[in-house]
Amino acid sequence: MLALLRLTWLEIKIFVREPMGFFGSVAMPLIAFIALTRVRAPRIPARFAAGAGGGFFDAAFVPVLASMLIVVSTCVSLVTIVSVYREGGILKRLRATPLQPVTILAAHVLAKLLFTLITVSLLVLAGRRYYPLGAEFPVVDFVLALLITTWSLLSMGFLIASLAPTTRVAQPVAALLLYPMVGLSGLFVPVSTYPERIAFMVNPLPMTRGVSLLTGIWHGQGWIAHVGDVGALAFTFVLCTVLSTVFFRWE
Amino acid sequence: MPPVIQVSSIRKQYGRTIAVDDVSFDVEQGEIFGLIGPNGAGKTTTMECVEGLRRPDRGTIRVLALDPARQARRLQTRIGVQLQQAQLQKRIKVKEAVAFWASLYPDSVDGDRLLERLGLADKRDAWFMTLSGGQKQRLFIALALINDPEVVFLDELTTGLDPQARRAIWELVRGIRDRGKTVLLTTHLMEEAERLCDRIAIIEHGRVLDMGTPSEIVQRHCAEQTVILVVEHEDAEAMLRSFPCVESVQRDGSRYTLSGRHADFVTRVIQGLAAHRMHVEEFRTVAPTLEDVFLRLTGHSIRD
Numbered sequence: 397m398l399a400l401l402r403l404t405w406l407e408i409k410i411f412v413r414e415p416m417g418f419f420g421s422v423a424m425p426l427i428a429f430i431a432l433t434r435v436r437a438p439r440i441p442a443r444f445a446a447g448a449g450g451g452f453f454d455a456a457f458v459p460v461l462a463s464m465l466i467v468v469s470t471c472v473s474l475v476t477i478v479s480v481y482r483e484g485g486i487l488k489r490l491r492a493t494p495l496q497p498v499t500i501l502a503a504h505v506l507a508k509l510l511f512t513l514i515t516v517s518l519l520v521l522a523g524r525r526y527y528p529l530g531a532e533f534p535v536v537d538f539v540l541a542l543l544i545t546t547w548s549l550l551s552m553g554f555l556i557a558s559l560a561p562t563t564r565v566a567q568p569v570a571a572l573l574l575y576p577m578v579g580l581s582g583l584f585v586p587v588s589t590y591p592e593r594i595a596f597m598v599n600p601l602p603m604t605r606g607v608s609l610l611t612g613i614w615h616g617q618g619w620i621a622h623v624g625d626v627g628a629l630a631f632t633f634v635l636c637t638v639l640s641t642v643f644f645r646w647e
Numbered sequence: 648m649p650p651v652i653q654v655s656s657i658r659k660q661y662g663r664t665i666a667v668d669d670v671s672f673d674v675e676q677g678e679i680f681g682l683i684g685p686n687g688a689g690k691t692t693t694m695e696c697v698e699g700l701r702r703p704d705r706g707t708i709r710v711l712a713l714d715p716a717r718q719a720r721r722l723q724t725r726i727g728v729q730l731q732q733a734q735l736q737k738r739i740k741v742k743e744a745v746a747f748w749a750s751l752y753p754d755s756v757d758g759d760r761l762l763e764r765l766g767l768a769d770k771r772d773a774w775f776m777t778l779s780g781g782q783k784q785r786l787f788i789a790l791a792l793i794n795d796p797e798v799v800f801l802d803e804l805t806t807g808l809d810p811q812a813r814r815a816i817w818e819l820v821r822g823i824r825d826r827g828k829t830v831l832l833t834t835h836l837m838e839e840a841e842r843l844c845d846r847i848a849i850i851e852h853g854r855v856l857d858m859g860t861p862s863e864i865v866q867r868h869c870a871e872q873t874v875i876l877v878v879e880h881e882d883a884e885a886m887l888r889s890f891p892c893v894e895s896v897q898r899d900g901s902r903y904t905l906s907g908r909h910a911d912f913v914t915r916v917i918q919g920l921a922a923h924r925m926h927v928e929e930f931r932t933v934a935p936t937l938e939d940v941f942l943r944l945t946g947h948s949i950r951d
Contacts, residue, residue, distance in 0.1 A: 402750045406736075406743055413738040413774070484734040489790075492698060492728035493751045494720060 399495060403503035411507060421473065422515045425466055430522050456614035457583070459523065459533075460607055464578050466515050467546045467606075470508045471553035472570045477504065478557035479566040488647040497644040501637065505550045512546050513539065533614050541613040541622075545606035548629035549574075551636035552602060558640040577603040583611075602632040649712065651676050651798055651829040652697060657706030659692050659853075666692040667703065668853035674846075679820065679830040681844035683837070683937070685949045689853035690833035691731055691802055697831065698728055698800050711797060724752055727791035729784075731802040731833075737776040741767060741786055744775065745793060752794035765789050765819060781812030788819060799823055801832040805839060817843050835949055837937040847937075849944065856944050861937055868943050869935035873906045874916050877929035890919035902929075 411417040478500075481487050490500065520535065553570060560566035580594075581587075581603035587595050598604050609625035619626070650673035659667040667689045674680040682690040695701045697708055699715030699722055708715055713722045735744055745762060749755035762768050765785045770778065778786065784804060791799055801820065805813040820843060824830055834840055840847050841861045848858040857864055871894075879901050880886070887896050892909035893916065905916060913932050920927055941949050 399747075399750050402747050406739065406747055409743070410736050410738045481736075485730065485732055486734055486736060488700075489728075489730055489733040489735070489787075491700060492723065492730065493748065494723045495751050 400499050400502055400506075403495075403499065404506040407503055407507040408510060411511070418511075421470065421511050422518065425462070425515050426518045426522060429462060429519050456533075456611040459520075459538075459614060460610045461583055462519055463516055463542055463545075463610060464581070464583065464603070464607065466512055466519075467542075467549050468574045468578055470512050470546065471549050471574055472567060474504055474508055474550055474553040475557040475560065475566050475570040476563060478554065479560055479563040482645065482647060483563055485647070491646040497646075498637065498641050501551075501554050501640065501644075505547065505554070508550055509543060509546055513543065516542055534616055537613050537619070538610065541609045544626060544629050545602070545609060548602045548633045548636075549606065551633045551640070555636040555640040555643070558644045561645075574603075577601055578607075580604070581607040583607045600628060602629055605629050605632075648676060649709075650674055651711060652680075652831060653707075653709040654693070654697060655707050657693070657696055657703040657708060659689075659696060659701065659703050665853050667696070669706075670848075670850070670853070670855055671706075672848050672855065672858060674829055674831055676829055677824060677827055678845040679824050679832065679843055681840045681847040682831070682833040682850055683835070683840045683844075683847045683941075684833075684850035685835055688835075688850045690835075690850055692853075693850070694800055694802055694831065694833055698726065699723070724754075724794060725797050727794060727796035727799045729787045729791045729799075729801045729804060731806075733787060735775045735786075738774045740771070741773055741775070741778070742771040744786065745789060748790045748793045754795065755793050756795045758789075758793065761789050761792060764822075766815070779812075781808050781815065784808065784812075784816060785819070788816070792823070796828065798829045798831065801830060803833055803835070805834070805836065813839070837941060837949060841937050849937075849941065851945050857940075865935050865937060865940055868940045870908045870910075871906050871935060872908070872912045873904060873933040873935075874913060875902065875904050875929075875931045875933060876920075876927050877902050878925055878927055880925055883925070886923050886925065887919075891915055893919075 411421075414420075478487075487500070516539065520538075553574070556570045556573065557566060560569055580598045581601070582598070587598055587604060587608075590598065605625040605628040609622045609629070612622050612625075613619075652672075652674035654673070655671045656669050657667055657671075658665070658669060670689070670693055672680070682693060684690050692701065696703045697710060697715060699710075699719040702716040710722055711725055713725075715722055739747075741762065742758070745758040749758055759768070759771075762771060765788060767782060767785055767789065770782060775783070775786070788801070788804075791801070804820070805816050808816065817839070820830060820832070824845075832844070834843075844861060846858070846860050847864065849856045849864070857867070859867070878887075883901075883903065884896060884898055887893060887903055887905060890905075892907040892912050893905050894907040895905070897904040906912075907915075909915065938949065
C-alpha cells in the first residue's frame with residue numbers, strides 16, 4: 397500500500413515535469429474548450445435547448461463528449477507510458493523487486509484519474525462561466541460517474557498496454573480501438589436507433605455504458621436507474637485488470 | 648556452509664537457439680564470481696535465471712537455498728539486482744528513486760548514506776536523464792544495495808564507461824564484497840574479470856569452457872611467458888638461445904622476444920643475462936592475460 401501511494405505520487409510528479417505532461421493534459425483541453433465556446437457561444441444555446449433527446453441536440457452532449465475525449469486520450473497516454481516503460485527496461489528493473497504488476501497498474505490509473513479529475517473540474521468551472529445553458533447539473537454525482545467510467549476505461553488501456561509488443565504498435569492500436577468505441581457509444585446517435593445486431597455488440601462496451609451513465613447523471617437521473625451501467629463498467633474493470641495481470645509483460 | 652549460489656546443468660532454449668547449454672557453477676559466500684564471455688554467449692540469460700527473472704528449461708538453481716523460479720518473492724528481498732541497459736523514468740530524481748526502491752522492501756538501508764558512499768550525494772536532486780553513464784550505473788548499484796542484500800547481481804556493469812569511471816566502480820564492487828556480500832557479475836571485459844573477480848567461468852555459445860581463479864585459468868591455458876629485451880651485442884641471439892628454458896627467440900634489430908613455459912622462466916632469463924655479463928638496455932616481461940586464454944580457447948578474440 398505504501399509502495400502504491402509512493403509510486404502514484406512519484407508518477408504524478410514525473411508527469412508534471414514532462415514538457416507536454418501537465419500542459420498537454422490539463423491546460424490544453426481547457427484552452428481549447430474556452431476558445432471554442434467563446435467562438436460558438438452565441439449559437440450554442442439555440443441548438444442545445446432541445447434538452448435530453450440524445451445525440452447532438454442533447455444538453456449533455458458537449459460535456460459528455462469532452463469528458464469522453466479526455467478519458468480516451470488519457471487512456472492512450474497510459475498505454476504509451478506503459479509501453480515506453482517496458483521498452484526502456486524500467487518495467488524489467490521493477491520486476492526484480494517485490495513490486496506487483498497490479499501496483500504499477502493501480503499507480504498509473506490513480507495518477508491518471510487525478511489529472512482527469514482536475515481537467516474536467518476546470519472544464520466544469522469554465523463551462524459555468526462561459527457556457528450559458530446546461531450549467532445546472534449534479535456536479536458531485538457527475539464527477540463520481542466520470543471517475544467510475546475513467547477507472548473502467550483505463551483498465552482497458554492497461555490491458556492493451558499489457559498485450560501490445562512495442563510503443564509503435566501500442567499507441568495506434570489503442571487509438572484505433574478506443575476512438576471508434578466513442579463513435580459508436582451512442583453519444584452522437586442514440587444506440588436505440590442502431591440495427592439490432594450492432595446495438596447488441598455495442599451495448600456492453602464500457603464506452604457505451606459510460607456515455608449512458610454520464611448523460612443520465614447530467615440530466616439528474618438517479619443512480620438506481622444506472623445500476624446496469626455501473627455494473628458493466630465495474631465488470632470491465634475487473635475483467636481487464638485480471639487479464640492484464642495475467643498477460644502483463646515486463647519486457 | 649553450502650555455496651550461496653548453486654547452479655547445476657541448466658539449459659535455456661529460445662526457439663531453435665540454445666542460449667544456455669548445461670551450465671553449472673557454485674558461488675561461495677563473500678566472493679566476486681564473474682561470468683565471462685562475448686556478447687550473446689548466454690551470460691545474461693544465465694544470470695537472469697539465477698535472479699528468478701527467467702525459468703530454465705532444465706536443471707536446478709539454488710540461491711540462499713531458495714529456488715528462484717518458485718520462491719521468487721522470498722528471494723527478492725534478499726538479493727540486489729542491476730540489469731544490463733536498464734533505465735529509469737527520465738525525470739525521476741535520484742533521491743526519489745532511492746526512496747521509492749527503499750519503500751518496496753521490508754528493510755532498507757539509509758538512502759542518503761548509500762548515495763554518499765557511491766559518490767552521488769550532490770546529485771540527489773538531479774533527474775535521471777541528466778546523469779552521466781557512470782552516475783547512472785552508480786545509481787543502479789545504489790538501488791541494488793538499498794535492501795542490504797546478501798547476494799548482488801551486476802550485469803555488464805561498466806560497459807560503455809570510460810576507464811576512470813570503470814575503476815571507480817570496481818572499487819565500489821570490491822567494497823560490496825568486503826562487507827561480506829556475495830557478488831555474481833557478467834562482463835565481456837577481460838581486464839575487468841582479471842582485476843575484479845575472485846573466480847570466473849568462461850562462457851561461450853551457452854557452455855562453460857573453463858572455471859577457476861583468473862590466474863589459475865591463465866596458467867592452465869597460457870603458461871607461456873614472454874620477455875622482451877634490447878641488447879646491443881653481436882652474438883646476442885646465439886647466447887640468448889643457449890639460456891635454459893628459453894624455447895623461442897625472435898629478433899627485430901636489437902630487440903629480442905624470448906618465450907618459454909617454465910614456471911621460473913623470467914628468473915632464469917635474468918640469471919642467464921647476468922652470467923653472460925650482457926649489457927641490457929631495455930627489459931620487459933609480458934604475462935599472458937585472460938584475453939590470450941580466450942583467444943586460445945575459442946580461436947577468436949572476445950571482441951570479434
